[in-house]
Amino acid sequence: MENIVQKVKDEIKNVVINAIENSIKEGLIAVNDIPEIEIEEPKERQHGDLAINTAMVMAKQAKMPPKKIAEIIVSKMDTSNTFIERIEVAGPGFINFFLKDKFLEETLKLVYERGKDYGRVNIGNGKKVQVEFVSANPTGPMHMGNARGGALGDALASVLQYAGYNVTREFYINDAGNQIEKFGYSLEARYLQLLGIPAEVPEGGYHGEDIIDRAREFLEIYGDKYKDVPSEERRRALIEYGLKKNLEKIKEDLELYGIEYDVWFSEQSLYDSGEVYKVIEELKQKGYTYEKDGALWFKMTLFGAEKDDVLVRSNGFPTYLASDIAYHKNKFITRGFDWVINVWGADHHGHVAPMKGAMQALGIDPDRLDVVLMQLVKLIEGGQVVKMSKRTGRMVTLRDLIDEVGKDAARFFFNMRSADSPIDFDLDLAKEQSNENPVFYVQYAHARICSIIRQLEETGVKIDNIDEVDLSLLKEEEEKELIKKLAYFPEEITIAAKTLAPHRITRYVLDVASLFHSFYNSHRVKGVEEDLMKARFVLILAVKTVIKNALDILKITAPERM
Template structure:
């Protein structure tokens, strides 16, 4: 995989090491081991494109002033055939390298040659990762938090794929346990109320209109058949009727959101195939459990949790924690993914320690499980926050959100901030067609390039395929700033993958769009000398390709006209 920033770093280090070798050979410096030194991109471009502190870390072994060491090194560096035009000493002894026109030309040529593969890396080559996200309870519609989790999870999976990982997307369906029992109770009461209006709905039952709708739809088919039936029979019939409809709605809404899962994993399968009971026995055998007050406890405090947790209640029923342990054990020990990544809401923060503790107790490396915590979202309209209540059934759902704003905007906006940051989602901005709308701004940059190419075609101007020598005329500051940015994409992909943060990619493409708009306004294309015009067309094509690569990765449309 091509990474011209990394290649330049390696080359700068090799040039410095070669010069040091010559200085040791001629007796200028003593034959001492060279300490590890850094190469980096300076914060200020005036200080070069690649900078190293090699001379400064060698002050002690070489028993000399860092600046004098740097000057000696620079005097020996031969830049012929390298990516650099010059190098110089700055400050107390930094050695700063400046890219040659050939390096800039190589970047543009590489993007145009690799096309849709440009930006791919081998960070995760040979490693598999399972990304589990949304996993909303199938007892009601998905809310605004699920909208953020869906965008973050799906785009993160795409970033990991771009970084070379073998990625699977998964939705965990909680179709067993207390939530389902509450769902059954809510449906039963709403059904009975049709015939017995005095039937009271428990305070902790689901209050939403969707429960009433399910009960009415069930009644239209079955009438009073289940009014006098055994309660458990009635509850199960209602659940069997409503739950598949809710799960299908999850499929439909997430499909509309451009999310396709590789697997929908049912919690119930873990109960049916004995996985839940096996995990209990394995934990008991590990020596990390004890019995107290008739219940089975897990010593999670031994692994950093704030208190021990109940695994099996007095009545012999496992707590919600056990199937969750079984599910994560299934991911890592049974299906043997190298990594499992969960996207969780902030209210699950305390859950991390006990799940990792369970993996360690079961002999699984807990470092193979990573959990991304996602903060809450506030919807904003006309500068004011909506006050939402999921309990009252008045929350904006994922479905209604996608009816109000473009899907492109939803996917892009929810990835504008690092997941663990609070986010105000401006509904007015999301539908606006202005440069203030970041997704519109990026899409417009792509459409603007398409417009330039279309105009050239109408003028009978052919866009030529240029070699590196012809691309070396790209020397304007706006051009070189943009080319350096293009070169950083592989590093940005790696950083986003390591940090589990797709926002690094959206920021990158916003910056690229800003640079292109600046270039467009300051660097003429049509009417310039043929060599400059063709080189700038090639640069425009490279920018267009990178914008498309990123928007395609994020599953956001890439319009050719706006």
């Protein structure tokens, strides 16, 4: 019984299906097919704990008013040996289910027994999943989009692990192709300038201060050693140094951000192994390419894309599309991932259909590839949009953000909304030490519980055996609402994994914190009658467990003191 809510839903489903089947047998309802039983949590508390609209779905087929159908179904229900206490027909034909208090008691026991594993489910069955995220160009520092992608991708990977998938986190290093050539020309220009030799950064090159920094560091190490060598040799040395240095910095910043990758995959390795050329040849052999204007084109329109695209330029060099197709073939065929998830910026939306089409062309089910597209981030300070770092006078980087608000606030704020929603990141709010700041509010709930537990333990109160605690004493509305919320944690993990929506966990833990604060502001734990005190002790232990588990998924600290 990992997921008590799912257990209850299964009970309701069985009770409803049996009641419909019996109604059909007795000639009370005439339908050929029993519809899928959709179970929902009503928005209004008075409408029960769970509800179904099955009678309304059946009305047309049964040629009866939905309310009448609902009443017949309910009359045939057998709820013995279930968590269902009572059933009501409401409105035009909704069937509302009210659960026994035993449901709440079993929830607390389950949280207590499972501890740090409470919330884990096994919908993944060990299926091999790769989550590729951030994958910033190693030509410069990471920006706000990378910061959001990092928080989102890492939390998604954690949710999938919690849901029973075998997850690999991967960073794809774009260390080949056109942008690396531009990187080399830009570094060369800055290096020559520092030597007093006139040189211009080429059109479309990199003009950032970080390029000057890399060229200056290179000069300090090698002096004028590369002043008179052929340009190609100079650029090669500068690229090798610059990429190594930038990657070290990217890894360092991501570790500060709480992200550890299982695999750092080099684009250049696909050229070195010949995989890019092999995949181009395979697409040629299958008849999915043609030549035009000296270039080789991929017939993407055959697979639902709006237009065809170039695989090999007229100068003989493969495009980024070619290496990306080879990369995805490597994921599915060479390394055998069952499911691949890419977290990309919204500006990559035009790349989704071609990539899925290319998989189809290679005989790989395109549904095994999912792409999460995330919208832009705006930094707000003092009500104004921030574009530059106060410290450096340059664009705000991931490192600037961590220095400014800390890892916890950054990760929490970036995971508060779905990937397809733009984010206004309020720097002032993220630094605020008050209940207005959502991450502070959640962390304070955890610290507050830890403080209560310390006080109880200091007075000798402890739980030796949960079965000896009378949990039926938890009858207050605030207690019941809080326990019911805790019951839904495994369900939230399940939905977040299925919908690739880790922000659900952030919203969920905020709700738990809010319900805890409401409970604690209305009811005492310490100083009440001993049996009730022990029951409430079990309750706050369960809340602490769930908050900690949710924050662990988000890789956010759960402080014991604040």
